[in-house]
Amino acid sequence: MYSFSISYQKMGDKWKKTKFLGAGSYGTIYLASKVDSPLSDSIRVAVKSASCEDSTSLKEEGRILYELRGCREIVQCFGEDISFENNEGVYSLLLEYASGGSLNNLIDKYEGNMPESLVACYSYMLLKGLSHVHEEGFVHCDLKPTNILVFPSQDGTEVHNLKIADFGAAKKIGEEEILTPGTDSFHRGTIFYASPESIASGLHIPASDIWSLGCIIVEMIVGKPLWTGRRKDLIKKICFGDIKIPEKISGITRHFLKMCLAKEHQKRWTANMLLDHPFIVKNLAALPPNFNDRVMLSLTNPFGRGTWVSTYDLFSTQSEPEEPADLGLVWNSLISC
CATH class of the missing domain: 3.30.200.20 (Phosphorylase Kinase; domain 1)
Structure with missing residues (x-):
């Protein structure tokens, strides 16, 4: 393999x-x-x-x-x-070593006031990472703020570098799994960011990572998770409930999120499609031309x-x-x- x-x-x-x-x-x-x-x-x-x-x-x-x-x-x-x-x-x-901690720490710092322009920059970085993961034939399966590391900016700006980490739950695309419905191991990852298909069918595909990304973007903007409640209630909400995007989120960002959080995974956009969405393109246009070069390897x-x-x-x-x-x-x- x-x-x-x-x-x-x-x-x-x-x-x-x-x-x-x-x-x-x-x-x-x-x-x-x-x-x-x-x-x-x-x-x-x-x-x-x-x-x-x-x-x-x-x-x-x-x-x-x-x-x-x-x-x-x-x-x-x-x-x-x-x-x-x-x-x-x-x-x-x-x-x-990420001296800035995790994205969870960054979300707490902003207390629900992270500018959408900054969220777009971070979404761009995560989409670039997910695009590579998916093109190499993997699904992360547990994308969440604590599994995204923060590398502090070296140029004095507030735009830090984000990197996806913790691939302990990742799987190869198309790799068959023996799963038992109703058990905690039926879906990989953390339920607050789990997609409907992973919860209902144990299906872990690239589109499942996109759903998780949508949940994370909402959390970056409003400072709290999109889904809350006990496990049993969460399962019902995620699989069958309506998605309530907070009113404070702007129209262009709401459309981007709808493309991430479509209940039917076939209707979700891919990472590469989302990279061309106006929410990303419009906000990155104001950044310096060498923005990509500052995300150092x-x-x-x-x-x-x-x-x-x-x-x-x-x-x-x-x-x-x-x-x-x-x-x-x-x-x-x-x-x-």
Whole structure:
């Protein structure tokens, strides 16, 4: 399925996890930096980790990020590592660090007063990311504000860079799934942003991500989710209720949202179609000509040469297990997990 080979190598540098950042799908996220590196020179990265025995889903997320590498609107993954931490084998993905937190933090900051022109800029970035995801044959399946990272502007403007992250629930387009109706696993992702077809039929397609985007855009503008209530009531509202777009939203934006939130997924516009909608085009026209260039891609891999590295022992808290053993056999065991 992937053109992805693994050849683990030990690196000379040692890194440490310095701060807990949160928990994502199938992994815990930490801030990390080089050991003994001066604070002013320190390169900070995010590390998403899981025990080796529970790392199957995290490894799958890594393989998806490997396929999606090179898009400026998707968080970059520099590679993977296996370390022996506190007597346990730990698998980690090595990721870009977003010092601005998540889109959820940005929404809270504006308290329902984010200008529609700014929302259009952020929608443009998310559409560019989704276009790449879909063209590469994937569906994100869990697009929501906490899974969108904020990289602060470097030019003094209020337009920060957004990147889509957390592909733990993503799937290949057309990949068959065995689902049980009525269970929490019937639809992937978070129900507040789940599309009618994913809830009713367990169908996860590119149009489902577009529905999620529509929900996020409403939330950016008004400061609160489009859908609220208990799970059972939410299911009825999303599948059968009327969509009430808040009155404060302008006409051109309302039409854009209608193209995102059509109940029948066949009627929703694709990411590429939405990029040409007047809501996007009109608001981007006022931006500098070099706007696309400011959304920078991390070109330098802090862990080694190339766009992807597979390493071991970067974060190890001890050089060998407490019980005497052949360290080579230990690492072979961890790598094959």
